[in-house]
Amino acid sequence: MSEAFVLPCSPSILRPDRFDFVSSDAPEVPFWRILTCILAESLNSVTDSSSLIDTLETISVVLHGEAARNYQVLYVNVATSSRPCLATAIFIPEPLHPPLKSEETSQIILSRRQAACLVVHLFLCSLPAHPWQTESFVNLSPWYSAGEAMHQGAVQAYLTALFTYFEAIASEPDSGILHHSVEDWPVVFTSIVTPEDQSHALLCNAPASLSRLAVVQLPHQSTDTTYLGLPDGACVISANKCVGLGATGTQEELHVGISPEAYPVTLLAPPLKDRQVLICQGAEAIVTTKGHGRWASLDEILHGRPRPSSDWRNRVMLFMDALELDLVDHAHPNGGENIPDLMPGYLHRELVKAYTAFCSHRYRNTRKPYPFVTTGLWGCGAFGGNRQVKAIIQWYAASIANIPELRYVLGGAEQEVFGDELKRFVDRVAEHTGRELEPRKLFDVLVRLGTDIQNRKAAVPEPDEIFQYVLKSL
Template sequence: MHAVLIDVSAFNHGAGLVPQAGRDMWHRDFVKMPCSQGSLMAFKPRLLRPTAQVCRWDMISKQLKGLASKKEVSADDVAEAIMKYNPKYKGQWTFDALSSFVKCIPKEENYFCTLFPKIAALALKLPEQVKKAIPLLKRGHTAAITLSQVQISCLLANAFFSTFPHRNTSGPNAEYHGYPTINFTSLFGKWSERKKEKLRAIMHYFNVVTDEKTTPMGLVTFERRCLKDTDLPKWKSCKEKLTKLHVTSHGSIETEGTGMLQVDFASSWIGGGVLGSGLVQEEILFLINPELIVSRLFTEKLENTECLIITGSQQFSVYSGFGDSFKWAGPHRDHLDRDGWGRLKRQILAIDAMNFKHVQEQYNMSSVTRELNKAYCGFMGQEGNDPDIATGKWGCGVFNGDPQLKALIQLMAAARARRGLAFFTFGDEKLKQRLEQIYHLLVTEGITVEKLYRLLEDFCAAQRAHAVSRVDLFEFIRNDIRRSRSQL
């Protein structure tokens, strides 16, 4: 259930990060690697000669060695190399975003032509750094993968040069149709200001990891957690009372939430639109912590009672803004301590909220229970002294979630998991004040998770009865408690 790709014995004896010996697996349960002998492509050496099947890595390494041997490489050179071993996508892939990016960055900040050869050299190290097959984190199975930060950088360098086989199509019949994209070609086309800022963050990451003085030397663990029906709480009979809550309208999950379990408002396709045009909370998180992007290589789409927990990823950048206002704001130096496995003490939880086309769709108990189970899957602890949870308006942007409802759902899941909650409202002062007030009332009245669940049942029924004019959840709870008092 836990694949470790470094030699544990060598690590425990202070010998550093030695890749674990193993063998290549060209198999549906493992990542199909670009350097695998099973990765073949059609090649026609000369006119009138028959087409032959050749090892794709031979073609890839030839192109990458050509780039790595140069002092400077242009964006056009990168595009030409990528198309040499991906000829079937000629006319489909464009590189205008990469080309425009290199041209528009001021000369004093423009180091990219000297960086491209270094990324190519890093990609070429893949066979010596990853010697053991990487298992896929498939739906329905709890499992974990631990990689070194060096191994991750090699994998991402290959994603940059779009070398991963069978990962360029996403149709229903494609082999990896249940997985997010990993090759970077979608990031390199269709120029926009968003793409410019994304590429600044990505290029800064590669600038750090290709420098011997700043190469990260820790480990990162990716754990897919899957709960069975028997593992799920019976919410109608949960006797737990609400745990501690801290609400703030200032700060961010990734900064002020340092040391806590940090919630990624994820897409079920991990990383969302990070390699496209998406630029909301999850994509920003993956840009400032680019090691998270490698999870797209092996993490199948998340199901309703599944989550992904990443331990040890490094933050490389800072930023400002959100969406169209997002800007890469410079380097970040991580000063977090490391655990006994050399992992930075940063834990990120990816849980995907439901996407409601219409706000009213969420006011039914099947949706509420689904969100409770999803949050609990991520919040449940393992060690007994688990840190508090840093979260916020989960699924309340383009997914149309009700911030009041989502706050109470997460509070209930945290209570069942016996963990405290830090809730960031991202500047919403009104929500901050009202959430503090309703929390104080619920705690004062000794409201249990069970009682709150039944209140939500009544609330959903009231919402359906008043389909035209929405009922305010916090006011509904307040009125219900008043009625209960008056009947005593």
């Protein structure tokens, strides 16, 4: 079992009282005692960006021995928004039960107050390092300083979501976010692991009909509520195996960044394993964004607009990481460029990952299959996956998970070409084989092709010819 994540209130975290907050002669005192003094003082002293950053620097010096070097982005965004973010008295954590397990299915259920508490500590950078090796962040500091790895439009959207969230907590202490009991509105993090013996049996239990695949093409990528899996579906988050936060505007970062109650996802799980996915249910999106990466930016502020609260309570985010195929040698022994996605072991790994996510409804109260799942170019950006192979894998996984509809949402001119290819492929599958086609046959073509390429019995198709090859093989 993984070592538990340590919260700031743990008596095991001892630090020197550098600024004599607790007036102790001991060389080290519990960090929590110092932190509560800093926070109590800050409730009166923090009035603008400079005093807020002074508080963050003090916490950093006490916990880490040094202050962060650059708060430029945070300073500008707090100053321009004029949003008080420390007006909330929610700094005392309630009991938690971290971490999620890597080898078996497990779950952590938080109240909205508990989730808010963790968000505040992420913002204050008052959490100790993870007890396991990871690339995930335990604070929001990547959003605070300017640099080449930070895309300002995306970060501005995240900070707007964060401070709007803090404002809502401060302005509605008795009737807003913190008012909900854990029974009324839980924020649930579930680690789902498909047992190895079950993962090898997937192909033997395939149903007889394909899910409907609908292609939605947008002028630009968007996190509008229409594309978040609301009200009763689910949305694929193209995650890193170390899930969570960042400052570069990836699809994962955008979906998490607009939803503060999802931020704790970065704290609660060690890096994902091959047969494991992470599910977040109940995180309310505070803003929406448009664009992606360097071109991502704030679109609209959602909080305060009329929308059934049940939509957010039931919101499901499916964190599933794809293989990092950009790290695989693409050179083929016979010359030309290989398609690593087609290696049989890789195909099965991606199928199990997607199937595990699409079947996650089994661990919710309703236990009914999602009526639809929203997805997109999973693992096909920086990870170097083949768009056509990944689309077939997800279509097959949705079919064997009994998902009635898979919604492929694509945005921008660059993805429009693939969207047209995918629609033509789906239409031709229906036209030439009918919906009676067993989903397994689509996947079997990929497996045979991968095996033949590996055994040098077949040439490697061009990356954009997989759909054509599959249609001919059917």
